[in-house]
Amino acid sequence: MARMFLLKSLLEEAHALDKLEMRRQANQIRSLSLLTRDDDYVNVYRLSKELIEQLEQELLPLVKITKRRGKGLSTHVKVLCTLSFLANGSYQKIIKENIRTFISQPSASRCIHEVVEALNHPEIVKKYIRFYRKFGIPGVIGCIDGTLVALKKPADNEERFYCRKGYHARNVQLITDADLNILNVDPTYGGATHDSFIFNYCSIKDHLEALTNAGEEVVLLGDSGYGQRAYLMTPISDAEDNSPEAFYNDLHSTARNSVERAIGLLKGRFRCLLVHRVLDYHPDVVAKIVIACCVLHNMCNRAGMPALQISEEERLEEAQIIAEVQRRQTRDLPSNTDLAMGQIRRQNLVNRLWRSYNN
Secondary structure, rough: HHHHHHHHHHHHHHHHHHHHHHHHHHHHHHHHHHOOOHHHHHHOOOOOOHHHHHHHHHHHHOOOOOOOOEEEOOHHHHHHHHHHHHHHHHHHHHHHHHHHHHHOOOHHHHHHHHHHHOOHHHHHHHHOOOOOOOOOOOEEEEEEEEEEEEEEOOOOOOOHHHOOOOOEEEEEEEOOOOOEEEEEEEEEEEEOOHHHHHHHOHHHHHHHHHHHHOOOOEEEOOOOOOOOEEEEEOOOOOOOOOOHHHHHHHHHHHHHHHHHHHHHHHHOHHHOOOOOOOOOOOOOHHHHHHHHHHHHHHHHHOOOOOOOOHHHHHHHHHHHHHHHHHHHHHOOOOOHHHHHHHHHHHHHHHHHHHHHHHH
C-alpha cells in the first residue's frame, strides 16, 4: 500500500513538472511573439535583433548550453536574460516581463555571471574598447572622468568602497572620444578613491607619459579635480573674460562635455549602472559588469543604435551624489615638477588656440 502511495505521488509530481515546463515554453513563445519590431528589441535589450544575433555568434564559443530537466538554456536565452538585467538592473523585470518569464531568479543570476564573464574575455574587450583616437583640439585624443556604480556593502575591505553613510560603490574611470565611444575603462577602484589617484596609478598615464617624453603630442582633457600635467589639460581657474585663457576654457568645456554625455548614454542604456541601482554582487563581479556594459555600449554606437540618455532628474541625482562623495575624498596631486611642466604646456596650447582664432 505504501509503495502504491509513493508511486502515485511520484507520478503526480512528474505530471506537475511536465505542466510547469509546458507553461514555461508557452510563456517563452508568447513573449517572443510580442517583440515584432526592432524598436521593441531596443526598448527591452538596448540592442537591435540583428545586433543581438551578432553578439550571440561572438559569444557562442564562450557560453555553454546549460542542461535543465532535459532542456537546455541556449546562448540566445542567456544573452537576452543578461541584456535585460543590464538594461534595467532588476531581477524582477527579468522574471516577470517578456521572454524571461520562464527563468527563475537563480537561473537568471547564473546566466548573467556567465555572459558577463564572456564579455570580459580579452579578445572581446580588445575588439570593442580601443584606446587612441583623435579629437578636436590639437593633440587631444580623449576626455577623462570618473563615475560611481553602487554595490552592496562588501564583506571585505569595506573602507575602500565606502562613499557616505549607507552607500558603497566602485569609482569607474572612463576615457571617451568625441563620438561618445569608450576608449578605456578602469573599474578596479573603490568609491573611496579620488579620480586623480586612479589616473596617477593607471597604465594609461604611463603610456601617455612615455609618448610625451618621446616627443608625441598626446593630451587628455579632464576637470579641475585632476592635476595639470603635460598630457592632461585641465581648466584655468579665474580666467578673465574675453582673454585667451577664457577662450581656452570655453573650448575645453565644450570638448570635455562629451565624456559626461558618454557616461549619461552608457547609464541610460544600461540602467544597472545608475547610482541609485545597487548591484547585489561582489565588487569583482561589479567591475566585470561595468566592462561588459562598456563593450555593449560601443557595439551599440558602432551599429548606430538610438541614444537613451538618463533623465534630467537622474542626471542631477548622479551629479549630487558624486559631488558629495568627491568632497570627502583626498586628491592625489602631481609633483611640483610635473605640475610646472603641465602649466607650461597648457599655456603654449592657450596661445596656439588664441592665435588660430584671431588669424
